[in-house]
Amino acid sequence: MGEQSLLCKVVKKDPEALKKLYDDYAPKLFSLCMRYMGNRADAEDVLHDGFIKILENLPGFRMGPACNLEGWMKRIMVNTALNYLRQRAKENRLISFDKVGEKIDVSDEEFSEEDTFPVIPEKEVILEMIGNLPTGYRTVFNMYVFEEYSHREIAAMLGCSEGTSKSQLSKARVMLRNSLASVFEKEKRY
Amino acid sequence: MDKKSHPIDTYFREALKDHRVEPPGSGREAFLKEAGKTGRAEKKRNLWVLGMSVVLLILSAGILVYITGDHQPDAERRQSITEPAAVTAEGSMSQAPAPGKTSGTTAQQVSGPTSPCQPVPLRQTTTCAPVMMPSNPGAIPYSGEEVMEIAENPGIPAPVRSSSFISPLVRITFQDFPYSGHAREIIPLETLSEKKEKKVTLRNESGYQAGFYVMPEVMFNTLEEEKFAWNLGAEGSYYFRDFSITTGVGLSLTKGTRELMVEYNDYLGTYSNLDSISFYWNENHTQVIPTYYMTDKDVWDSLMKLDYPKVIKRYLYLQVPLMLGYDFWKNERCSFGVRVGPVLSVMMDSKRLSDDYDPGKNRVIAVNNITPDRISLNWQIAGGLNFSYLPDGRWSLDLEPEARYYFNSVYEKSEIRKKPWSIGLKAVISLDIKK
Numbered sequence: 280m281g282e283q284s285l286l287c288k289v290v291k292k293d294p295e296a297l298k299k300l301y302d303d304y305a306p307k308l309f310s311l312c313m314r315y316m317g318n319r320a321d322a323e324d325v326l327h328d329g330f331i332k333i334l335e336n337l338p339g340f341r342m343g344p345a346c347n348l349e350g351w352m353k354r355i356m357v358n359t360a361l362n363y364l365r366q367r368a369k370e371n372r373l374i375s376f377d378k379v380g381e382k383i384d385v386s387d388e389e390f391s392e393e394d395t396f397p398v399i400p401e402k403e404v405i406l407e408m409i410g411n412l413p414t415g416y417r418t419v420f421n422m423y424v425f426e427e428y429s430h431r432e433i434a435a436m437l438g439c440s441e442g443t444s445k446s447q448l449s450k451a452r453v454m455l456r457n458s459l460a461s462v463f464e465k466e467k468r469y
Numbered sequence: 470m471d472k473k474s475h476p477i478d479t480y481f482r483e484a485l486k487d488h489r490v491e492p493p494g495s496g497r498e499a500f501l502k503e504a505g506k507t508g509r510a511e512k513k514r515n516l517w518v519l520g521m522s523v524v525l526l527i528l529s530a531g532i533l534v535y536i537t538g539d540h541q542p543d544a545e546r547r548q549s550i551t552e553p554a555a556v557t558a559e560g561s562m563s564q565a566p567a568p569g570k571t572s573g574t575t576a577q578q579v580s581g582p583t584s585p586c587q588p589v590p591l592r593q594t595t596t597c598a599p600v601m602m603p604s605n606p607g608a609i610p611y612s613g614e615e616v617m618e619i620a621e622n623p624g625i626p627a628p629v630r631s632s633s634f635i636s637p638l639v640r641i642t643f644q645d646f647p648y649s650g651h652a653r654e655i656i657p658l659e660t661l662s663e664k665k666e667k668k669v670t671l672r673n674e675s676g677y678q679a680g681f682y683v684m685p686e687v688m689f690n691t692l693e694e695e696k697f698a699w700n701l702g703a704e705g706s707y708y709f710r711d712f713s714i715t716t717g718v719g720l721s722l723t724k725g726t727r728e729l730m731v732e733y734n735d736y737l738g739t740y741s742n743l744d745s746i747s748f749y750w751n752e753n754h755t756q757v758i759p760t761y762y763m764t765d766k767d768v769w770d771s772l773m774k775l776d777y778p779k780v781i782k783r784y785l786y787l788q789v790p791l792m793l794g795y796d797f798w799k800n801e802r803c804s805f806g807v808r809v810g811p812v813l814s815v816m817m818d819s820k821r822l823s824d825d826y827d828p829g830k831n832r833v834i835a836v837n838n839i840t841p842d843r844i845s846l847n848w849q850i851a852g853g854l855n856f857s858y859l860p861d862g863r864w865s866l867d868l869e870p871e872a873r874y875y876f877n878s879v880y881e882k883s884e885i886r887k888k889p890w891s892i893g894l895k896a897v898i899s900l901d902i903k904k
Contacts, residue, residue, distance in 0.1 A: 297504050301497055306489035313490055323496050330500050368772055405484045424478045425485070435834060438734055438773020452477045459480075 282348055290338050301330065304349065308356045310406070314421050315360035317410035329359040357426055361436065364414065408458045416451035423448050518689070518892075525870050525894055675709035680899025682719070684871065688891040691879065698723035698891075700788065706899070711806070713794035721786040721814065727840045729826060731776040734769040736830035742766045769832045778826040784843055785818040794855060802859050808869060809852040816845045848876040853895070867897035 288296030305326065312322035312329070332355050340351055409417060418437065422428045423444075428436070430444040437444070684700040702719020741763040748757045789812070796806035826836075853871030860866070875889040 292504060294501065294505070297501055298497075301500055305492045305497065307487070309492040310485070310488045310490045314485070323493065326492055327496055327499055327503075331503055334504055362775070365772065365774065402485060402488050405481060406488070406490075409481070424482055435732070436773065438732070438834065439771055443771075452475070455477055455481065 286337065286340070286348070289334070297334075304352055305330070307349070308352060311353060311356050311425075312360060313406055314409050314425065315357070315418065316363070317412070317414070317417060321363065325356070325360045325363050328363070329356040332359060353426070357422070361418070364418065404462065408455055408462075411458070412451055412454055416447050416454065419444050419447040420451035420455075518687075518695075522870075522892055525892075675707070677902040678706040678708065678865070678899045679902055680704055680706075680865075680867075680897050682717075682867075682895055682897040684869075684893045684895035686721075686873070686891050686893035688723075688879075688889050690889045696723060696725070700893070700895075702788065704790070704897070704899075706794075708794075711796045711799070713792075713796070713808075715792040715794060715808070715810075716790060719788040719790070720817075721788050723784050723786075724822070725782050725784055725840075725843065727780045727782060727838065729778050729780065730837045731778060731826065731828065732773055732834040732836075733776060733828055733831040734771065734834065735774060736832070737768045737770055739765045739767055767830070773834060776828075779823070780821060780826065781823040783820045783822055784816060785820075786814045787817050789813045789815075790851065792851065796855075796857075804855075804857040806855045806857075807852070808855050808871075810850070812849040812851050812873065814847050814849065816843055819843065844877065844879055847879060849873045850876065863901050865897075865899050865901070867895070867899065869895035869897065871895050 285296055285299060289300050308329065309322060309326050312325045313319065316322040316325055329352075333352055336355065340348070409420065412420065419433055422433050422436070423430070430441045430448075433439075433444045434441045681703050682701065686698045686700055688696040688698060698721050700719055700721045702717055704715055704717030704719070706713050706715040708714075742765070744762045744764055746762070747760045749760070750756070751758055790810060791812075792808045792810035794806055794808045796804040798805040851871055851873045853869045856868045858866045858868075871893050873891045873893070875891075877888070879889060
């Protein structure tokens with residue numbers, strides 16, 4: 280079934296097409312949700328809400344060379360995740376961009392091009408490292424690295440300054456590097 | 470620093486490239502269940518629309534049947550039987566009413582033959598067509614008791630009787646008439662139905678019509694679900710034989726909702742900011758008195774929030790249709806046909822009906838239009854059935870269940886793949902200019 284015909288059937292709420300859409304895209308999108316939410320339970324909620332939004336907005340989606348289905352679905356899922364985080368922030372679990380986690384003053388210059396990490400651990404371990412980041416760091420890191428938003432866009436979307444976005448990213452990098460180092464250290468021991 | 474060259478970024482991006490995590494099966498079931506619910510709601514709405522369309526069609530067909538069918542009540546029919554007919558054979562029939570004329574013959578008295586086309590005795594002078602008028606004493610105008618009475622008293626003028634019966638073609642009244650000795654006359658049917666035929670020929674001629682129309686319309690496949698619009702205007706038609714061309718100008722009024730997405734920071738309040746302090750001695754120079762210079766500073770939350778305000782607008786379109794018509798059935802009062810043609814819509818005006826969005830003291834970061842602007846020009850193809858009724862030869866009333874398909878969306882940069890379409894019921898009152 281081609282993507283276009285699949286979409287037509289999904290718009291008509293064909294049960295088989297709905298199943299196929301979910302089976303084809305849910306694993307990738309669930310990975311995205313895990314990255315943003317940091318835990319499985321919240322990621323499941325976001326995935327569900329995101330898929331319902333996708334279904335509601337699908338009649339308005341126009342496939343084209345500059346707009347592929349997967350990219351469009353990912354954008355919806357990211358927005359759903361951000362809304363979910365904002366909602367949580369309302370419930371006094373604010374995403375703080377300056378006070379979360381330990382204070383690490385680090386500049387990007389501390390990293391060099393020669394920094395290499397030869398062994399890539401299990402993807403689940405990588406995912407866990409990202410999940411362990413404080414919410415603010417994690418959100419900025421995901422948006423910048425995986426969704427490739429600029430700091431200006433991130434600042435606009437999260438309602439913070441560009442400087443805050445940059446510092447959050449730097450701190451996230453440092454934390455991740457330390458996490459990687461500790462993982463490699465453990466592996467060396469064994 | 471280059472965004473993609475940072476080793477940590479590259480490392481994590483590569484590590485999680487095409488990463489998949491299998492979601493739990495319960496999530497899949499929940500999604501399919503929810504999707505089914507929304508699908509059912511949509512189907513229900515479509516069924517409702519279909520039902521309304523069918524009701525409209527049945528209503529239109531019912532009106533057509535009513536205005537064309539023989540729906541005269543029985544009582545009225547009986548009364549018409551006892552009254553003198555409108556169409557009479559002049560001359561021999563209206564001459565010399567007999568003295569001692571009586572009237573008020575009941576329906577039962579004249580209802581001998583139940584059908585006007587029923588075979589009658591040889592002496593009966595009336596047949597359905599052509600109409601034979603009695604001209605000799607041996608001829609008896611009617612059958613039944615009257616006939617017997619006359620037969621028993623030959624040569625005596627018949628008592629005054631008034632009787633009539635209805636034929637599918639003509640209604641003939643028998644006034645009392647004496648035996649006159651005239652030869653039987655044949656009244657041709659053309660003479661009797663002259664007026665009716667005139668009307669039929671009028672419909673067949675070519676001519677012009679001008680009229681006004683009004684049409685409620687329901688649109689589908691728009692960004693705002695179903696939309697209701699009122700169309701009204703003037704139109705002119707040229708008709709020849711069974712064909713017609715109609716054009717005109719009309720106005721279409723519709724309301725629309727524009728949804729905005731506002732990104733903002735909540736206003737949290739103010740604090741007093743100390744700008745400076747100055748000190749001076751009191752008069753005795755025993756105490757230093759400070760003076761604080763404060764300014765109020767607003768504070769906003771750093772968390773970005775989204776709001777989706779709606780602005781209601783009214784749109785006015787100028788519509789120019791060019792409809793081609795063909796009547797495939799017609800009689801002297803009604804016609805039934807189809808109308809198809811393009812319609813050009815040009816947006817003339819849009820007026821905001823609701824107030825502007827007021828963010829209050831919140832800090833607005835960005836305002837984005839979710840609903841795109843309306844397009845200023847679009848084309849539609851319209852088609853429908855036409856029921857036309859002529860109460861007299863000059864005025865006509867038309868009823869047109871109509872469907873329209875929009876060749877382009879009514880919105881700019883619309884992402885809706887399906888084109889809008891609409892259904893409506895057009896009512897037209899028009900005047901034949903040629904007469």
